[in-house]
Amino acid sequence: MSSGVVNGGVSYWYAADGFPQVRRPLDGDVSADVVIVGGGYTGLWTAYYLKKAAPFLRIVVLEQKFCGYGASGRNGGWLYNGIAGRDRYAKLHGREAAVRLQRAMNDTVDEVIRVAEAEGVDADLHKGGVLEVARTPAQLARLKAFHEAELAFGEKDRELYDAVETARRIRVADAVGSTWTPHGARVHPVKLVKGLAAAVEALGVVIHESTPVTEIRPKHAVTPYGTVRAPYVLRCTEGFTASLKGQKRTWLPMNSSMVVTEPLTDEQWAAIGWDGRETLGDMAHAYMYAQRTADGRIALGGRGVPYRFGSRTDNDGRTQAETVEALREILTGFFPALAGLRIEHAWSGVLGVPRDWCATVTLDRSTGLGWAGGYVGSGVATANLAGRTLRDLVQQDSGQAGRTELTELPWVGHKVRRWEPEPLRWLGVHGMYATYRTADRRETLTHSAGSSRLARWADRVAGRH
Numbered sequence: 134m135s136s137g138v139v140n141g142g143v144s145y146w147y148a149a150d151g152f153p154q155v156r157r158p159l160d161g162d163v164s165a166d167v168v169i170v171g172g173g174y175t176g177l178w179t180a181y182y183l184k185k186a187a188p189f190l191r192i193v194v195l196e197q198k199f200c201g202y203g204a205s206g207r208n209g210g211w212l213y214n215g216i217a218g219r220d221r222y223a224k225l226h227g228r229e230a231a232v233r234l235q236r237a238m239n240d241t242v243d244e245v246i247r248v249a250e251a252e253g254v255d256a257d258l259h260k261g262g263v264l265e266v267a268r269t270p271a272q273l274a275r276l277k278a279f280h281e282a283e284l285a286f287g288e289k290d291r292e293l294y295d296a297v298e299t300a301r302r303i304r305v306a307d308a309v310g311s312t313w314t315p316h317g318a319r320v321h322p323v324k325l326v327k328g329l330a331a332a333v334e335a336l337g338v339v340i341h342e343s344t345p346v347t348e349i350r351p352k353h354a355v356t357p358y359g360t361v362r363a364p365y366v367l368r369c370t371e372g373f374t375a376s377l378k379g380q381k382r383t384w385l386p387m388n389s390s391m392v393v394t395e396p397l398t399d400e401q402w403a404a405i406g407w408d409g410r411e412t413l414g415d416m417a418h419a420y421m422y423a424q425r426t427a428d429g430r431i432a433l434g435g436r437g438v439p440y441r442f443g444s445r446t447d448n449d450g451r452t453q454a455e456t457v458e459a460l461r462e463i464l465t466g467f468f469p470a471l472a473g474l475r476i477e478h479a480w481s482g483v484l485g486v487p488r489d490w491c492a493t494v495t496l497d498r499s500t501g502l503g504w505a506g507g508y509v510g511s512g513v514a515t516a517n518l519a520g521r522t523l524r525d526l527v528q529q530d531s532g533q534a535g536r537t538e539l540t541e542l543p544w545v546g547h548k549v550r551r552w553e554p555e556p557l558r559w560l561g562v563h564g565m566y567a568t569y570r571t572a573d574r575r576e577t578l579t580h581s582a583g584s585s586r587l588a589r590w591a592d593r594v595a596g597r598h
């Protein structure tokens with residue numbers, strides 16, 4: 134039963150931290166050097182680094198609602214080193230290039246923490262690493278393969294734990310093993326996005342909120358209240374991209390949903406451990422992700438209804454009652470001692486999925502149009518790397534700088550085909566997630582050590598491998 138649960142209202146993070154005063158909308162035509170569409174992490178980090186590098190630049194951010202309205206104000210707060218598409222980039226550009234990308238991601242976790250400190254942004258950051266657990270033999274086989282792969286991409290400081298060692302960190306029921314990396318931190322998503330917006334504004338970037346961009350074309354960002362003209366127009370709209378003119382099939386808007394519990398008592402924390410505040414995930418095909426919040430709760434997420442027909446996106450974050458129940462089941466499956474713990478708030482958000490599941494950052498030098506995203510649910514840190522990379526690409530194009538390490542990373546300028554038209558998109562995504570759920574159930578019931586053939590098939594059909 135999900136009665137009594139606050140549902141939607143953007144996210145628990147906003148409910149807890151308070152909604153911001155909305156900044157004034159655009160009021161007439163203006164010109165700028167750079168216009169950024171979207172006030173999430175990607176847009177704000179890009180504005181931050183560009184303005185820091187070149188204080189004379191006139192930069193305008195246009196946000197349809199308020200900064201952090203999208204996934205940046207709703208996520209699970211895993212600031213970690215995962216980047217969507219790394220393995221594919223290794224195939225396309227060679228292992229050495231993918232290792233450079235991975236190293237850049239490892240550094241990005243520290244870079245976010247560094248800037249938050251430097252700018253006085255208190256975002257409940259705690260660098261406890263990421264713990265991913267296996268709860269079935271098939272998950273354990275995947276976990277070991279994943280662990281080995283990460284080592285091969287240069288993560289020498291990653292550790293593999295057996296059941297006893299896992300329980301020393303977090304006592305997850307039925308956990309048979311886990312892998313832990315130090316390259317991850319827990320963060321309060323909204324405190325980060327609010328602090329970042331304030332820092333950007335303090336540098337002299339102009340942010341207009343309640344200003345939806347209806348069309349992006351070279352040198353123009355068009356809104357109902359006026360047009361911003363600028364040599365560079367950067368699209369930072371991730372899961373909302375499909376709603377822009379001409380972008381319907383660019384990135385598929387995928388939903389992810391979360392719940393947060395009431396605060397746990399000291400006895401409850403003592404029963405489950407989790408003193409290290411690691412972010413916690415699993416190796417199921419329809420995976421979960423969780424954090425121990427600074428205010429003593431568990432925030433836990435997973436897939437809800439993954440995709441809405443016709444790439445429709447958001448209401449204000451409501452999620453389905455079945456999803457709340459599914460997440461509650463995961464919570465009590467992980468921590469039977471917490472059965473009866475109240476779920477206080479549930480919400481959902483959208484993330485952007487490219488056809489080949491590879492994150493990318495691009496500046497088209499012939500048009501001045503740029504974009505970054507397609508992070509497939511790993512965007513909290515990646516958006517920072519994207520922001521620094523867009524800075525370098527703009528500076529390179531305008532002759533203020535040359536090539537940099539970042540502009541040479543293999544995700545820069547990556548091209549991918551568009552998604553299929555409906556109803557194929559809807560059928561494909563729903564089929565894939567139904568298959569993942571079946572595969573997870575089968576792996577739990579049969580206790581077989583092999584990864585389900587069904588799930589491998591779904592991966593291939595989805596273009597993930």
Ligand SMILES: Cc1cc2nc3c(=O)[nH]c(=O)nc-3n(C[C@H](O)[C@H](O)[C@H](O)COP(=O)(O)OP(=O)(O)OC[C@H]3O[C@@H](n4cnc5c(N)ncnc54)[C@H](O)[C@@H]3O)c2cc1C
Pocket residue numbers: 170171172173174175176195196197198199200201202203204205206207208209210211212213344345346347369370371372373374376377388389390391422434481482483484505506508509510511512513514515516
């Ligand atoms: C429930 C959930 C949990 C997640 N958990 C994690 C996690 O734990 N770790 C992790 O790494 N990643 C996670 N992600 C993904 C991560 O949050 C995103 O990848 C990241 O926040 C993307 O940032 P962004 O700025 O690119 O996009 P968004 O934060 O979505 O920002 C885009 C902004 O653009 C605005 N916008 C859209 N269209 C227009 C328009 N036409 N005109 C003007 N403005 C517009 C939107 O209002 C929005 O504010 C999660 C995502 C969700 C939904």
